[in-house]
Amino acid sequence: MKNRIFLILALLVLAGLSTSLGCATSPAIRPVNAGPEVGDYVVAEPYVKAADWDKMETVEVVLSEYSFDPSEFHFKAESPYKLQIKNKGAYKHYFVAEEFFKAIATRKVQSNKDGEIKAPYFTAIEVYPGGSLDLYFVAVTKGEYNLHCTIEGHEAMGMHGTIIIE
Numbered sequence: 332m333k334n335r336i337f338l339i340l341a342l343l344v345l346a347g348l349s350t351s352l353g354c355a356t357s358p359a360i361r362p363v364n365a366g367p368e369v370g371d372y373v374v375a376e377p378y379v380k381a382a383d384w385d386k387m388e389t390v391e392v393v394l395s396e397y398s399f400d401p402s403e404f405h406f407k408a409e410s411p412y413k414l415q416i417k418n419k420g421a422y423k424h425y426f427v428a429e430e431f432f433k434a435i436a437t438r439k440v441q442s443n444k445d446g447e448i449k450a451p452y453f454t455a456i457e458v459y460p461g462g463s464l465d466l467y468f469v470a471v472t473k474g475e476y477n478l479h480c481t482i483e484g485h486e487a488m489g490m491h492g493t494i495i496i497e
Contacts (some may be wrong), residue, residue: 383436392415409470422458426456472496
C-alpha cells in the first residue's frame with residue numbers, strides 16, 4: 332500500500348511534465364501577483380531555487396474522520412513551507428486543493444519511510460491511515476483556496492477547509 336501513493340504521485344509527475352514540455356518558461360522570478368505560467372500552474376523552479384529553505388516554516392495538518400485540523404491555513408506569499416500532512420484516522424483521506432496547488436511552487440513531497448518525489452505539479456495528495464507526507468513549497472499567488480477530501484461523503488461530513496495565501 333505504501334508504494335501505491337508513490338505510484339500515484341509518480342503518475343502525477345509524468346502528467347505535469349508532459350504538460351510543461353511544450354511550454355517555454357522564463358528563468359526570471361515573476362512578481363507574486365503575476366499569475367500562473369504553465370497550464371495554470373506556477374513554474375516552480377525559479378521560486379524553489381531562490382527560496383531560503385533554512386527559514387522554512389513547518390505547518391502541520393491532521394486528517395481524521397471527518398475533518399482537517401486546522402481547517403484554515405494562512406501562508407505568506409514568497410515564503411517557503413513544509414506542510415506536514417498526517418492521517419490519524421482509521422481510513423485513507425485526500426488533501427485536495429486544486430487551485431492552491433496551482434498557486435504554489437512545489438519543491439517535493441517526502442515520506443519519512445519511502446523517500447521523496449520531486450514534482451512541480453499536484454492535483455491531490457492521498458494519505459493512508461497512520462501515514463504522513465511532507466509537502467515542501469513556496470507560496471506564490473495570493474488568494475483564498477478551498478480544501479476538501481474527495482472520498483465520497485467525506486466533504487459532506489465536514490472534511491473541508493480554506494487555505495489563504497496573503
